Amino acid sequence: MEKHDLIVIGMGPAGMAVTAMAANMDLDVLSIEKHKVGGECLNYGCVPSKALLKAGEVNEVTENLKKFGINFSGKTEIENPLEIVREKVGEISGSKTMKAFERAELIINQGEAKFVDKKVIEVDGKQYTADKIFIATGTEPLIPPIPGLKDVHRLTNLNIFEQEDIPEKLTIIGGGAIGSEMAQAFSRLGAEINMFQIDDHLVPTGDEEAGRVLEEKFKKEGIGVYNSTGINKVEEKDGKIITHTDAGVFESDEILVATGRKAVLEPLQLDNAGIDYDKNGIKINKRLETNVKGVYAVGDCNGKALLSHAAMHQGMLALMNAINPTPIKQFKYDDFLVPWSVFTKPEIAQAGLTEKEAKEKNINYQVVKEKYENYGRAIADGKPEGFVKVITNSKGKIYGATIVGEQASELIHEWILAIQHNISMFDLMMTQHSFPTISLMNKRIAEKWMMGKTNTGMVPKLAKKFI
Template sequence: MEKHDLIVIGMGPAGMAVTAMAANMGLDVLAIEKHKVGGECLNYGCIPSKALLKSGEANQITKNLKEFGIKLSGKTEVENPLEIVRAKIGEISGNKTMKAFKRAKLIVDQGAAEFIDKKVIKVAGKKYSADKIFIATGTEPLIPPIPGLKDVSRLTNLNIFAQKDIPESLTIIGGGAIGSEMAQAFSHLGTKVNIFQIDDHLVPSGDKEAGKVLEEKFKKEGIGVYNNIKINKVEEKNNKILTTTELGVFKADKILVATGRKAILEPLKLDNAGINYNKTGIEINNQLETNIKGVYAVGDCNGKALLSHAAMHQGMLALMNAINPTPIKKFHYNDYLVPWSVFTKPEIAQAGITEKEAKEKGMNYQIVKEEYANYGRAIADGKTEGFVKVITNNKGKIFGATIVGEQASELIHEWVLAIQHDISMFDLMMTQHSFPTISLMNKRVAEKWMMNKTNSGWIPKLAKKLI
């Protein structure tokens, strides 16, 4: 039986973070991946979806050239965007990715790892042991119990990028990040798209007002959005997918299921090691350690934050905790704010709490909001949809920020830093931002907060007296 310092099970974002850092420190690392290094994020999720969105955006730009005073003779023809997406993924996951792990021992595509006991696993009939084991097996698409759905030729993020051609029509179940991004990507490439969901607005985990801005954009682009809709059944007839709802039957060439994720736990045989788990994932403490000392669960498999950047961050924290010889300074994953972004046009990004959550908690708060349409750079760019909305209070403490609009996914990080390190609205207002950058939108919100303070209460009276 082979003995190693560390064993990492799963080479998605979390597992890659642990493996790269540990191997760079000179530790003897065994990394196991049952399919492809990079996991879902690189091969079936974050990266290919962004590549397809970029293809769709390029095509959409040609349709809007008149807005910039440019005339186009003829029209574009969608040829092979999915082939190009696959080529880009191959380039990323080729030598560049493998080179980063040359100091570790990799076992790829030899089957799933399973626990024999607390510190021993088995892969393809061979046993391996380590004092520290990191489980990073991720999640897989959740298929809801809609009558007939499991019997039709359905798409998920696992196979949508493997298609040969762009479909003429597409039904999407689910209006979260995956459903919304794929709806716009395919629509921009010429597909007729309809989205159905049980929630009352797109990107339901976020701000309702932001979701409605995106919905209006979708409707302008010809995407059908059907909220609060129950699907009665799905069936396949004559190579078409028929989706029956209370509004009638919708026909499409393909159907994409984007209704959430579930942890991949069964192949691990966690019971052999006595590792506790529940329906949402592997149970961990705030140091990302399971109930078995020296065994950690990082990334989506623990169900805490189903986001690639959270997985990478957890991998880093877990390794730092594992090699720390003292209990004095341990890193707790819940001490770090987790932002998220949806890469549609306009983008949506969130950090901290939403307005709805502030209301539910009965907080004493105020909303400061600045519209993109009020800023000259956004008008010049023709990107006036959206807003920056901040949950704050009279003292300028920041509790949350919602952004819907151009470069929202980039702007959100200033608010992450502010919330995590208790930087106030006044501090942001006093920070110079280069003009005319889109990031100046953040400063404009802080300025608006200050203007609200100075035009009410005792301040105007004092100012007049001093002048």
């Protein structure tokens, strides 16, 4: 039986982080991946979806050049964007990615890993042991129990990028990040889109007002958005998908299911190791360790935050805890803010509390909001949709930030830093931002907060007296 310092099961974002860092420390690392290095994020999610969104954006800009004073005679022709997406994924997942794992031993595409006992893992009939074991097996698409859905040809993020052509008509179930991103990408590449969800606004985990801005943009682009709409059954007739909904019957060439994720734990045979788990994932403590000492569960498989950056961060934290010689200073996953972004146009990004969550927690808060349409750079760029909304209080403490608009996924990082390190609105106001960057929107919010403090009460009277 082979003995290693560490065994990593799964080479998605979490497993890759553990493997690369541990190997760089010159630890003896064995990493096991049943399919492809990179997991869902690189091969079927974050990366290919952004490549397809970019193709759609390029096409949309080309078809709207007149808005920038440029005349274009002709019409774009959609040829092979999905093939280009696959080529880009192949380039990224090749030698550039694999170089980070040169010092680790890898078992790739040789079957599922399973626990024999608390310290022994078996793959393809061979057994391996290690003092520290990291489970990083991720999740898979959740298929809701809609009558007939499991009997028709359906798309998920696992196979949508393998399509040869853009479908003429695409039905999408789900209005979250995946559903929204794919709706806009395929629409801008020529598909007729209808999307359905049971929630009452797009991107339901986020701010309702932000979801409404995106919905308005979708409707302008011809995307059918059906919120609070149930699906009664799905069937296939003459090669077409027929979707029966509360809003009527819709026909399409394909149907995409984007209704969430679920952990797949059965192949691991966790019971052999006595590892606790439930329907949400593997149970962990705040150090990301399971009930079995020395066995950690990181990323989506623990159900805490189904996001690639959270998975990478958890992998880093778990490894740091595993090699820490003292229990005094431990790294807890919930000490660190988990932001998220949706890469539609306009983008949506969130850090900390939404306004709804602040209200539910009975926080004495105030909302400061600045619209993109009030800033010259956004107008110059032709991107006036959206706003920055910050949940704060009279002292400038920042509880949360919602951004919908151009470069929202980049602007959100300043608010993550502010919330996590207790940086105030005053501190942000006093920080110079290069003009005319989009990030100056953040400073404008802080200035607006300060204006609210200085134009009421005694401040105007005192200012006049001192002048």
